[in-house]
Amino acid sequence: MILPLSIHAMGTRFEFVLSGATEPSLRAVGEAALEEVQRLHAALSVFQPESMLSFINRTACDRAVRLDEDMWNLMNLCDRVHRDSEGAFDPTVGVVMRRLGLHPGDGEDGPIGWADLVELDERERTIRLTHRGVRIDLGAIAKGFALDCSAGVLREHGVEAALLHGGTSSVIAIGAPPDREGWTVSIHSAGEAIEVDLADRALGVSAPRGRIVACEGGSVSHVIDPRSEHSAEQVDTAAVVGSSAGVADAWATALVVLGGRPASMCDELESMIHGQDGWVCSQRTCPQEVS
Amino acid sequence: MSHTTRREFIVQTAGALGAVAFMPSLIAKGAQIDGRLDVAVIGAGRQGRSILGELQKFAGVRVVGICDNNPGRLNSGLRRVQGAEGFADHRAMLDKLSGCKAIVIATPTHLHREIAIDCLGAGRHVYCEAPLAHTVEDCRAIVIAARRASGLVFQSGLEGRSNPIYQLARTFFRSDAVREPVSLEAQDYRKTSWRFPSPDPRFDREINWRLDPEVSLGLAGEMGVHQFDVMMWYLDAIPESVIGAGSIRVYDDGRAVADTIDCALRFPRGLGMRYGASLGNSHGGRYELLRGTNAAIKLAWTAGWMFKEADAPTQGWEVYANRQQFHNEEGITLIADATQLASQGKLQEGVGLPNPPLYYALGDFIASVAEGKPAICDAEAGARATIVAIHAAKSVTGEDIVRIDPSLFQF
Known part of the structure; x- marks a missing residue:
């Protein structure tokens, strides 16, 4: 049977499609996976004062804050992609988002720059912020990370075929539908679409024009270049396929900022970037374009 | 968030129902431990x-x-x-x-x-x-x-006992701000089957104990107990009876524990409390509503509001309240230490608790242990609310009125 389940979290809709034998047990497993999304929404939201992330932003400049395994892994993932992308992915960009009106708040300013502002202590498994006013915002990675955790729950309970997405921009596939090689997903950009087949793979998509906010002197997109603190609008869409939805999400944002694939990007990750020249893909054969 | 002068406030609340958001100090209280x-x-x-x-x-x-x-x-x-x-x-x-x-x-x-x-x-x-x-x-x-x-x-x-919003709201409930209680209402609606996956069938009954009628108090017990306690704590009273009904509306998967219930509890002097809970629809979520002759208080665990009646007298503390949009009405936000917080630029950080309610309950426990203080909610208080929840669960399964014997609370 095919069982669809949905939930509203992280400002969007998560939808899981599960394939399995009987409903009560499949629903129970699916709900446990959805609960991961709810749990991580409660932990990672920068908009909710009671979230663990808000606690870190408030407290970690005064003292080191202990992290559970998930939060520790997530912070390390941010650290790795930040370094590999040469700063193009930077979760401390939250202060700029607020300053530009992309996020609610009074425009309170603060420093930016993950490498200098965030200290991770592996022995104590703690995080410390070196300056007051740092605002870590995990919006470019949280959905994908939540999908990774949800997929982990499904696999742990023996689910062999499922497609999970958060707001359609973060996707993870477990196995493939019956008699298919993968779950087919279309990526649309400026009237040109490509299809990718996902089997035990994840997809992250970032489109800077996906959300535009009017501001003094024009408009800004929701993807900010943390190095210039301006809108990143060199490309229309960046998509990344890899084994982790969190990694794919973070790199999709980084590629929009960079405007192309850097040499430092891991070979395991496939990239598809749509700009003035149409789709440019990292793999030898681009996914088939569809009308 | 805009500021409101005393005069503006009085004008606003004189003609319309005002919503007051309860907000304790944004600075989280936390147990201070000497050592470890x-x-x-x-x-x-x-x-x-x-x-x-x-x-x-x-x-x-x-x-x-x-x-x-x-x-x-x-x-x-x-x-x-x-x-x-x-x-x-x-x-x-x-x-x-x-x-x-x-x-x-x-x-x-x-x-x-x-x-x-x-x-x-x-x-x-x-x-x-x-x-x-x-x-x-x-x-x-x-x-x-x-x-x-x-x-x-x-x-x-x-x-609820440790929740700063609930503590603050209780002081208003027990003052002239709300006056005579008129009716009580609480609900916990969510969308989930309440069934948990078990990789090993040997653990299935143990993991899904909430669906085992031999040991589970169902929705009235597992979810309702916290909300019954809020009412009992606010009123300093124990219900005298409860009538309930329950059914399986959504998850007809062989379970015997109702996925949807309705209860009516009767407090002394005829004060009624309606309680509803369901696993089939999440609209409205979880809240408690206490109506009084001067105002109603709505509590939703990480936030709380007061809706004043038009004829309710203006309280002195309202002078310090800020305006806040609540649904389609514009009300006022109550924030402890508002002047200080405004000077620190922290008024804009929202009206929710800075930590989940569980944090405050654990913080009180840690403080009690560290400082040798009595528990904020001792075993007797816990037992009182639990005994009421047990009776509510009994009324749901029996679909009948159940009287709550006051002698059960003599420990």
Whole structure:
């Protein structure tokens, strides 16, 4: 049977499609996976004062804050992609988002720059912020990370075929539908679409024009270049396929900022970037374009 | 958030129903520990894992042990805390972790009695999740054990008691701001089957104990107990009777525990409380609504509001309130230390609690242990709310009026 389940979290809709034998047990497993999304929404939201992330932003400049395994892994993932992308992915960009009106708040300013502002202590498994006013915002990675955790729950309970997405921009596939090689997903950009087949793979998509906010002197997109603190609008869409939805999400944002694939990007990750020249893909054969 | 002068405020509230958002100080209260307090958690299910997450926020508190007889849950708990030792049996843990002073119990409800008594007998302070037990007899046994354990803290995990918003709102409820209670209402609506996956069929009944009518108090007990307690605490009264009904509206999967219930509780002097809970629809979520002749208070665990009647007198504290949009109405926000917070630019950070309600309950427990203070919600308070919840559960399954014998509360 095919069982669809949905939930509203992280400002969007998560939808899981599960394939399995009987409903009560499949629903129970699916709900446990959805609960991961709810749990991580409660932990990672920068908009909710009671979230663990808000606690870190408030407290970690005064003292080191202990992290559970998930939060520790997530912070390390941010650290790795930040370094590999040469700063193009930077979760401390939250202060700029607020300053530009992309996020609610009074425009309170603060420093930016993950490498200098965030200290991770592996022995104590703690995080410390070196300056007051740092605002870590995990919006470019949280959905994908939540999908990774949800997929982990499904696999742990023996689910062999499922497609999970958060707001359609973060996707993870477990196995493939019956008699298919993968779950087919279309990526649309400026009237040109490509299809990718996902089997035990994840997809992250970032489109800077996906959300535009009017501001003094024009408009800004929701993807900010943390190095210039301006809108990143060199490309229309960046998509990344890899084994982790969190990694794919973070790199999709980084590629929009960079405007192309850097040499430092891991070979395991496939990239598809749509700009003035149409789709440019990292793999030898681009996914088939569809009308 | 805009500011409101006293004159503007009076003009606004004179002609329309005003909404007042309760907001305690944005600076989170937290237990201050001199040195280190070692804590262990028994039960690493969903609530146990939430507890582990909140405990890690307290400087000086170290989780040194986690106990669960289900290997999957135990490993899941251990992954969340660095350096904690895992145990399958709580007695083995109590024996080995002799330096661990405080235990948090988050096992299925029907296992609380034995574990709580063992912990107290081993000289440990205890925080026990609510409901305290699934029978009146077990409640009474826990109260007696807690009473005999002199010098030890026993805190019942009724989170409303520690919630700064609920504490603040209670002062208004018990003042002229609300005046005579008219009616009470509470609900907990969510969309979930309440069934948990079990990789090993041997653990299925144990994992899905909430669906086992032999040990589960159903929605009235497991969810309602916290909300019954809020009303009992605010009124300082115990219901005299409860009538309920329940049915399986959505999850007809062989279960015998209702997925949707409605109860009507009767407090002294005829004051009524309606309670509804369901697993089939999440609209409105979880809240309590207390209507009085001057105002109604709505509490939603991380936020609270007061809706004033047009003829209610203006209170002095309202001068310090700021305006806030609430649904389609513009009301006023009540914030403790508003002037100070405004000067710090913190008024814009929202009206929610800075931490989940569980954090404050655990913080009170830690403070009680560290400072030798009485528990904010002792075993007797926990037992009172639990006994009411047991009667509500009985009324749901029997679909009849159940009188609550006042002598049950003489411990």
